[in-house]
Amino acid sequence: MQSKTATTTAIPEEEEKIADAKPFSEIPGPKLYPIIGNLLTLIKNNGYHQKRPHLLYSSYRQKYGPIFRDKIVNMKLLFVTTPEDFATVFKAEGKYPDRGPTMPWIVYREQRKKAKGVLIGKGEEWRKSRSVMDKKLLKMKDVSAYSGRMNEVISDLISHIKRKQIEDNLNGELSNLQNAIYKWSFETINSVLFSKRLGAFNDPPTPIAEKFYKSVCSVLNITGNLVLMPPFYKYFKTKQWKEYCSYWDTLFEIGGKLIDEERNRLLSSGLDLSKKLESNHRTEDMEFLPYVLSRGELSDEEITGNVIELMGGGVDTSANTIMWVLYILGKNPDIQEKLYQEVSSVLKNGQFPDSQSVQKMPYLKGVIKESERLYPVLIATSRILAQDVVLSGYHVPAETRVYMMMHLAARDESIFDEATKIKPERWIRSSSSQRKRNPFSFIPFGFGPRMCIGRRIAELEMEILIARLISEFRIDCRNEKEVGVTFRLVASPDQDIRIAFQQRN
Numbered sequence: 158m159q160s161k162t163a164t165t166t167a168i169p170e171e172e173e174k175i176a177d178a179k180p181f182s183e184i185p186g187p188k189l190y191p192i193i194g195n196l197l198t199l200i201k202n203n204g205y206h207q208k209r210p211h212l213l214y215s216s217y218r219q220k221y222g223p224i225f226r227d228k229i230v231n232m233k234l235l236f237v238t239t240p241e242d243f244a245t246v247f248k249a250e251g252k253y254p255d256r257g258p259t260m261p262w263i264v265y266r267e268q269r270k271k272a273k274g275v276l277i278g279k280g281e282e283w284r285k286s287r288s289v290m291d292k293k294l295l296k297m298k299d300v301s302a303y304s305g306r307m308n309e310v311i312s313d314l315i316s317h318i319k320r321k322q323i324e325d326n327l328n329g330e331l332s333n334l335q336n337a338i339y340k341w342s343f344e345t346i347n348s349v350l351f352s353k354r355l356g357a358f359n360d361p362p363t364p365i366a367e368k369f370y371k372s373v374c375s376v377l378n379i380t381g382n383l384v385l386m387p388p389f390y391k392y393f394k395t396k397q398w399k400e401y402c403s404y405w406d407t408l409f410e411i412g413g414k415l416i417d418e419e420r421n422r423l424l425s426s427g428l429d430l431s432k433k434l435e436s437n438h439r440t441e442d443m444e445f446l447p448y449v450l451s452r453g454e455l456s457d458e459e460i461t462g463n464v465i466e467l468m469g470g471g472v473d474t475s476a477n478t479i480m481w482v483l484y485i486l487g488k489n490p491d492i493q494e495k496l497y498q499e500v501s502s503v504l505k506n507g508q509f510p511d512s513q514s515v516q517k518m519p520y521l522k523g524v525i526k527e528s529e530r531l532y533p534v535l536i537a538t539s540r541i542l543a544q545d546v547v548l549s550g551y552h553v554p555a556e557t558r559v560y561m562m563m564h565l566a567a568r569d570e571s572i573f574d575e576a577t578k579i580k581p582e583r584w585i586r587s588s589s590s591q592r593k594r595n596p597f598s599f600i601p602f603g604f605g606p607r608m609c610i611g612r613r614i615a616e617l618e619m620e621i622l623i624a625r626l627i628s629e630f631r632i633d634c635r636n637e638k639e640v641g642v643t644f645r646l647v648a649s650p651d652q653d654i655r656i657a658f659q660q661r662n
């Protein structure tokens with residue numbers, strides 16, 4: 158965050174506003190101590206607020222208003238909380254939108270001299286990766302083709318649930334539901350990326366799935382501990398940092414090996430990979446890796462870096478959203494019953510859901526949206542401003558990193574009626590609960606050219622999964638105390654979500 162005062166980089170319509178705006182230095186925020194800034198607030202009481210930044214920033218929202226700043230050692234933070242400010246930030250994101258660095262990921266890549274992918278890449282490097290992969294991951298026609306594979310993984314998950322229910326003998330409950338759901342998202346995203354099953358649900362899991370899975374979960378867990386702290390690991394190779402790097406090494410090693418196998422398979426099937434695929438080539442029938450390899454625009458290292466990041470971005474985001482959906486359903490039998498009625502009116506005679514049938518299930522989409530609204534796995538996204546702007550009346554100069562607190566907007570009573578209440582019908586167009594609101598008030602996947610590249614995959618895999626689970630089971634939540642949110646890179650339940658699955662027929 159820099160305190161440049163120049164107004165020359167502003168969008169024309171902002172220039173006038175800037176002249177009347179309050180100066181950047183007047184943006185309110187907590188008291189900062191020399192050198193450490195606000196570090197103590199984060200780490201005191203055994204890191205209470207490091208694990209729950211959403212509570213800290215919610216209290217700052219109440220105390221300081223819609224815009225506030227903070228500083229942790231040398232990390233300067235600026236937070237905005239209104240959809241109007243989000244829109245201004247996105248408008249000023251420039252040609253190469255930049256969220257700012259995810260330091261632990263970047264430091265590992267730079268120390269090991271490995272290519273960056275879409276998640277952490279910048280400028281042309283980022284744009285090139287997105288232009289190759291967007292088509293395959295965001296075009297609905299291409300994504301629809303994955304329904305069959307997604308259903309295969311879900312069938313394995315359901316068998317796993319049934320097997321574990323017998324083993325665990327807890328009256329329908331699973332002793333480690335979160336692990337099962339993580340395996341579902343891991344196996345699904347890998348089956349999309351590598352066009353084959355890795356075997357996370359085999360009994361026992363295949364060694365490669367086991368090693369890959371353990372490494373991705375460990376990387377995500379340790380990143381969660383490192384990301385809110387200044388990057389001391391850049392200079393001190395602690396035991397934790399070395400362990401972290403060794404998990405990344407495993408991901409790159411296995412990811413690279415799977416890509417090589419796919420390349421060899423394609424070559425032995427007679428495909429000429431030196432012939433570049435035209436960007437307008439029909440792609441619906443091609444799998445992800447053959448497509449990316451055939452485009453010939455990314456080097457092997459870039460493909461590996463991208464695939465690892467897609468997996469990193471796709472495992473705990475979808476898994477945690479599903480954990481929250483199960484929690485909502487288990488705690489609200491009326492919502493569950495309505496959902497069951499809708500799903501069973503669309504799916505007849507044991508038919509599996511796909512991208513077309515879920516379009517006829519608006520209530521299902523509403524349930525998932527409510528989970529994303531009240532329990533967004535990413536409580537914020539950020540942009541480094543390419544231009545000067547005015548946010549909530551303050552002049553904010555170009556190059557400032559601004560955090561858009563999606564979590565706070567989504568719980569704002571002035572935007573959502575009965576904001577803390579779960580109302581899937583608020584998302585149904587014809588419903589009386591639907592009201593017109595600023596489109597930036599709900600952006601769980603971000604916005605613009607840098608929005609989540611896995612959005613369509615995530616939506617489809619989650620819709621199909623919930624439709625299948627609700628068709629098969631009654632979902633009963635056994636948590637007695639209300640489940641809160643804790644921060645582990647993504648916002649996760651602060652206690653195990655305890656679900657008993659009761660067979661419907």
Ligand code: HEM
Binds near residue numbers: 471535607614
């Ligand atoms: C419920 C599921 C998910 C949610 C809520 C979610 C949310 C997000 C958000 C908020 C961003 C930042 C967007 C921005 O700054 O505008 C993002 C980026 C990203 N997500 Fe997701 N995501 C989910 C699932 C996935 C999946 C399944 C994948 C992989 C296929 C994935 C891969 C990525 C990647 C690679 C980026 C970085 C894109 C870029 O910077 O160009 N996400 N996601």
